[in-house]
Amino acid sequence: LPSSLYNSKILSRAEQVKDEYDYIIVGGGTAGLTVADRLTEDGKYSVLVIEYGSFDNSTSVTTIGGGGGGIGNASHLFILNSVPQPNLMNKTTAVIVGKLLGGSSAVNGLQFHRGQEEDYDRWGSPFGPDSDWSWKGILPYFKKALQFTPPNPDTAAALNIDYDETYWGNTSNVHASFPTFNWPMLKTEMAAFGDIPGAKFPPDSGAGKPGVFWYPTSADPATMTRSHSRTGHWDNIDRDNYETITGSKVLKVFFEGESASGVVFVPNNAKSDVDSTTVKARKEVIISAGTIHTPQILQASGVGPKSLLESASISVVADVPGVGQNFQDHPFRIGVTYTSIALDDNFTVHPDRTDLQLNATFKALADAEFAANRSGPLTIASGNAACFLPFPVIAPERFGAIAASYESQDPASYLPVDSHPTIVAGYAAQQASLAKALRSYKSAYYNLFLGGGPSEGALVFLHPVSRGTINIVPSDPFFTEPVVDYRALTNPTDIDIMVEFIRFTRRYFAVPSLAQFQPRETAPGLNVTSDSDLAEVVKNNISPSTFHPVGTAAMAPRELGGVVDEDLLVYGVKKLSVVDASIIPTLPGAYTQETVYALAEKASFKTFL
Numbered sequence: 001l002p003s004s005l006y007n008s009k010i011l012s013r014a015e016q017v018k019d020e021y022d023y024i025i026v027g028g029g030t031a032g033l034t035v036a037d038r039l040t041e042d043g044k045y046s047v048l049v050i051e052y053g054s055f056d057n058s059t060s061v062t063t064i065g066g067g068g069g070g071i072g073n074a075s076h077l078f079i080l081n082s083v084p085q086p087n088l089m090n091k092t093t094a095v096i097v098g099k100l101l102g103g104s105s106a107v108n109g110l111q112f113h114r115g116q117e118e119d120y121d122r123w124g125s126p127f128g129p130d131s132d133w134s135w136k137g138i139l140p141y142f143k144k145a146l147q148f149t150p151p152n153p154d155t156a157a158a159l160n161i162d163y164d165e166t167y168w169g170n171t172s173n174v175h176a177s178f179p180t181f182n183w184p185m186l187k188t189e190m191a192a193f194g195d196i197p198g199a200k201f202p203p204d205s206g207a208g209k210p211g212v213f214w215y216p217t218s219a220d221p222a223t224m225t226r227s228h229s230r231t232g233h234w235d236n237i238d239r240d241n242y243e244t245i246t247g248s249k250v251l252k253v254f255f256e257g258e259s260a261s262g263v264v265f266v267p268n269n270a271k272s273d274v275d276s277t278t279v280k281a282r283k284e285v286i287i288s289a290g291t292i293h294t295p296q297i298l299q300a301s302g303v304g305p306k307s308l309l310e311s312a313s314i315s316v317v318a319d320v321p322g323v324g325q326n327f328q329d330h331p332f333r334i335g336v337t338y339t340s341i342a343l344d345d346n347f348t349v350h351p352d353r354t355d356l357q358l359n360a361t362f363k364a365l366a367d368a369e370f371a372a373n374r375s376g377p378l379t380i381a382s383g384n385a386a387c388f389l390p391f392p393v394i395a396p397e398r399f400g401a402i403a404a405s406y407e408s409q410d411p412a413s414y415l416p417v418d419s420h421p422t423i424v425a426g427y428a429a430q431q432a433s434l435a436k437a438l439r440s441y442k443s444a445y446y447n448l449f450l451g452g453g454p455s456e457g458a459l460v461f462l463h464p465v466s467r468g469t470i471n472i473v474p475s476d477p478f479f480t481e482p483v484v485d486y487r488a489l490t491n492p493t494d495i496d497i498m499v500e501f502i503r504f505t506r507r508y509f510a511v512p513s514l515a516q517f518q519p520r521e522t523a524p525g526l527n528v529t530s531d532s533d534l535a536e537v538v539k540n541n542i543s544p545s546t547f548h549p550v551g552t553a554a555m556a557p558r559e560l561g562g563v564v565d566e567d568l569l570v571y572g573v574k575k576l577s578v579v580d581a582s583i584i585p586t587l588p589g590a591y592t593q594e595t596v597y598a599l600a601e602k603a604s605f606k607t608f609l
């Protein structure tokens with residue numbers, strides 16, 4: 001399509017922004033554009049989306065082969081530095097989220113999976129048994145959020161890809177599809193979990209069950225390019241009531257009394273508010289700036305922990321202690337890697353993913369096939385196969401003791417020292433629920449995402465129990481990026497769990513069906529066995545982020561530290577809501593994008609229509 005078509009709805013100058021819209025959406029990312037599309041569909045409401053980043057449809061966004069191109073283009077990313085992490089030898093971590101129209105869905109690894117039924121039931125349970133934030137309540141929106149195309153029959157047969165279309169829909173323009181080819185070794189790696197007692201093979205990645213399964217990529221199957229919130233909810237939509245301004249940073253929401261009545265924004269390179277523009281919202285301001293920036297905007301607007309706001313000389317509109325608390329991400333890479341015979345030519349299951357880098361002939365063939373037919377190895381993004389296993393399967397002898405020890409903790413012990421009583425109460429509720437999950441065969445804790453190559457070790461910890469914070473810098477709340485503190489491994493239970501992950505990984509690679517590949521542990525080495533030595537391995541290797549930040553504007557009762565209610569309206573004020581990953585109270589046992597699409601669909605339906 002000519003870029004002029006894409007650009008038709010972008011207002012190129014702040015002066016073109018009208019004085020007032022029904023809804024203002026802050027952030028044109030994964031959730032923001034989903035909600036904007038749904039709110040403008042029937043023509044009843046006008047919407048302005050204000051996005052910090054720019055529009056870009058170049059190959060650095062669209063290419064999917066090799067894991068997606070967006071992350072390679074730093075201009076599409078916010079890259080913050082976390083504060084040094086004392087439990088990670090004072091290392092800092094790069095905090096990476098999308099910064100362009102489409103948000104993180106335009107830069108991510110394109111993996112699509114959902115969490116387990118218990119994850120979504122956990123979200124609603126503090127509101128009582130009638131809450132529709134539950135698996136049953138969200139499943140229709142998982143179906144609505146994506147257009148599912150099954151794998152082609154040859155690939156499905158060759159690789160044993162099971163799927164069940166009843167878990168999917170076909171009405172969205174955001175696509176979930178499968179590569180036309182995948183690495184043969186994956187079939188073997190997945191089947192090998194059959195040797196692990198308790199590991200299951202659910203009928204579909206969307207079934208809400210833990211186990212070992214294939215899952216789709218966020219790619220348009222016709223073009224094999226990235227399908228994301230912009231292509232699905234913005235491109236080719238020509239509605240007078242749907243306007244967007246890019247390159248603009250929202251500084252704050254302003255209030256009339258306790259009602260949010262609009263926002264103030266500046267050009268994204270501004271260093272002060274001299275060039276600011278004010279725009280009003282008749283019905284609601286919706287903040288969809290993502291887990292890192294949503295708390296910054298709320299706090300800078302006077303909605304947050306009172307003492308923090310006072311230290312920044314911001315007048316308090318509502319004292320909401322939970323804003324910026326309860327920060328979670330999936331810890332990644334635990335320091336155990338396995339290599340099967342020969343990174344080299346002896347590896348018997350070619351082609352494998354390393355052939356794209358190391359075998360020029362194979363690469364040339366793959367390029368030619370993709371150019372001719374949009375098929376072949378370059379339709380694989382970052383991966384489509386993994387295990388998501390319950391903790392009792394991982395640590396059959398230790399899970400009970402670890403759950404009991406976690407359950408008996410004083411909930412305040414590992415939270416920030418000055419945590420508000422409502423935050424502690426909220427954590428106590430999470431603790432009870434997560435202790436149950438540690439004993440459950442229906443929740444997934446351990447994720448090894450499989451590459452189908454000679455070397456494996458991409459481990460993701462799905463339900464960490466340490467909690468971090470994201471807060472404004474009091475001396476410069478608006479123009480300095482917020483302070484991101486993962487507080488990684490502050491709760492020792494996280495270390496206990498990941499030590500068991502290393503032990504399980506050893507068991508997996510020792511199963512009989514993998515023996516022919518002679519897997520050997522390349523790190524840390526089988527001689528490292530004691531709890532304390534394995535704990536050191538975890539501390540030395542882990543990254544606190546898989547780029548799945550959630551939780552900083554959590555949906556929970558206010559007395560449990562919640563920031564938004566079940567309608568995603570912010571406590572203590574009116575006409576202000578949050579719809580993005582920050583409302584997720586506890587991480588799902590899956591990566592986060594599919595869940596964000598579903599919650600945005602649900603919010604659009606429930607709250608606004």
Ligand SMILES: Cc1cc2nc3c(=O)[nH]c(=O)nc-3n(C[C@H](O)[C@H](O)[C@H](O)COP(=O)(O)OP(=O)(O)OC[C@H]3O[C@@H](n4cnc5c(N)ncnc54)[C@H](O)[C@@H]3O)c2cc1C
Pocket residue numbers: 026027028029030031032050051052053071096097098099100101102103104105107108109110111112113248249250251288289290291293294297382546547548549579580581582590591592593594596
């Ligand atoms: C590198 C990377 C890889 C990932 N891989 C996967 C994966 O393979 N599978 C998976 O399921 N999940 C993955 N994720 C996570 C997933 O993409 C996110 O959880 C999800 O997209 C978050 O959606 P969101 O709407 O909360 O935020 P975003 O999509 O990040 O949207 C927030 C938007 O707000 C804008 N914004 C921020 N501040 C302001 C401001 N002050 N004013 C105006 N606009 C503002 C941002 O520019 C952005 O466009 C990955 C994420 C990243 C970053």
